[in-house]
Amino acid sequence: MAHGTTRYFTWAFAVTALGLLLSVWVGWSFTGTVQGTLGIFLISLILAALEISLSFDNAIVNANVLKRMSPVWQRRFLTWGILIAVFGMRIIFPVAIVAIAAGTGPWSAVVLAAENPAEYARIMDEAHPDIAAFGGTFLLMVALSFFFDPEKEDHWLGGLEKFVARHGATRGTDMLVTVAVLLGVSQFFPEAEAGRFLTMAMWGLLTYLVVHALGEVLDSRGPETVAAGGGLGAFLYLEMLDASFSFDGVIGAFALTQNLFVIAIGLGIGAMYVRSMTIMLVEKGTLSEYRFLEHGAFYAILVLAVIMFLQPLMHIPEVVTGGLGIALIAAALMSSIRWNRKKIALDAAAPEAG
Numbered sequence: 437m438a439h440g441t442t443r444y445f446t447w448a449f450a451v452t453a454l455g456l457l458l459s460v461w462v463g464w465s466f467t468g469t470v471q472g473t474l475g476i477f478l479i480s481l482i483l484a485a486l487e488i489s490l491s492f493d494n495a496i497v498n499a500n501v502l503k504r505m506s507p508v509w510q511r512r513f514l515t516w517g518i519l520i521a522v523f524g525m526r527i528i529f530p531v532a533i534v535a536i537a538a539g540t541g542p543w544s545a546v547v548l549a550a551e552n553p554a555e556y557a558r559i560m561d562e563a564h565p566d567i568a569a570f571g572g573t574f575l576l577m578v579a580l581s582f583f584f585d586p587e588k589e590d591h592w593l594g595g596l597e598k599f600v601a602r603h604g605a606t607r608g609t610d611m612l613v614t615v616a617v618l619l620g621v622s623q624f625f626p627e628a629e630a631g632r633f634l635t636m637a638m639w640g641l642l643t644y645l646v647v648h649a650l651g652e653v654l655d656s657r658g659p660e661t662v663a664a665g666g667g668l669g670a671f672l673y674l675e676m677l678d679a680s681f682s683f684d685g686v687i688g689a690f691a692l693t694q695n696l697f698v699i700a701i702g703l704g705i706g707a708m709y710v711r712s713m714t715i716m717l718v719e720k721g722t723l724s725e726y727r728f729l730e731h732g733a734f735y736a737i738l739v740l741a742v743i744m745f746l747q748p749l750m751h752i753p754e755v756v757t758g759g760l761g762i763a764l765i766a767a768a769l770m771s772s773i774r775w776n777r778k779k780i781a782l783d784a785a786a787p788e789a790g
Contacts (some may be wrong), residue, residue, distance in 0.1 A: 574676065
């Protein structure tokens with residue numbers, strides 16, 4: 437059984453070994469000391485663990501969409517998609533932000549990261565509120581679209597989820613709630629910053645709507661299957677979802693180190709484990725076996741969206757972000773196990789009663 441599970445992580449183990457070797461090389465190149473090299477090696481390990489803890493809910497949601505896609509598009513997402521996730525979001529994305537904010541070219545941004553990591557980190561920190569508003573809004577829409585689905589039959593928190601799902605029959609309810617939340621959160625920002633927060637949040641909302649509209653056009657599906665079942669549209673949706681999850685990890689990584697190369701190594705290792713977990717969830721049918729696991733993931737997304745809105749206003753440690761997500765998923769898993777045991781007991785008792 438253990439061996440069967442381990443095979444899903446073969447590539448992740450290989451990338452871990454390569455990444456840690458690279459971290460030793462980077463550590464020695466930047467510090468020239470054994471102590472400094474060991475420090476960077478440990479930071480790479482911590483970043484990988486941080487990425488895994490923050491993105492476990494991402495793997496569950498990915499698996500939910502992926503299981504409904506055709507085998508061809510599944511393979512494309514798990515190959516091309518992971519390359520975009522590792523190199524695009526963990527390397528190109530931070531470089532692009534600094535290049536835009538500093539008004540310089542991409543290569544100059546890489547040079548800045550290598551020669552003046554403190555200035556690079558300062559620019560990333562200044563861009564954090566905009567990224568949080570954009571990514572938080574996208575993730576909030578992802579979570580609300582799940583709970584406001586009138587066709588959702590399984591409800592983890594029965595009464596509350598049934599009430600929300602019933603109101604989902606009114607078109608646009610999720611957008612209405614999102615706009616109300618954004619207007620409420622903006623009241624806590626200084627007047628000069630509130631407008632910028634709302635502007636970036638509206639871009640996040642628009643991006644979500646555009647991705648879903650593209651999904652309908654590209655996959656020729658109805659609105660009820662926008663994020664699933666198709667090809668290119670579902671692929672784009674998953675990439676945008678991964679990008680939104682990655683915002684928090686990339687920005688949070690700068691709290692541990694200002695070295696772009698160490699961040700890329702640590703988060704890249706973590707991203708490979710997310711890919712492995714996604715494949716395992718799809719092939720082993722874990723989502724269908726554990727009835728409420730997906731619910732826990734979407735509650736974790738909801739919490740992450742709220743945290744991203746609050747981060748520009750207060751410091752929230754990454755351990756809190758990751759810990760809450762894991763706690764919600766663990767609670768959903770335990771509820772699923774109890775439900776399965778109860779169902780088995782009822783099924784066993786049924787023949788006796790007859």
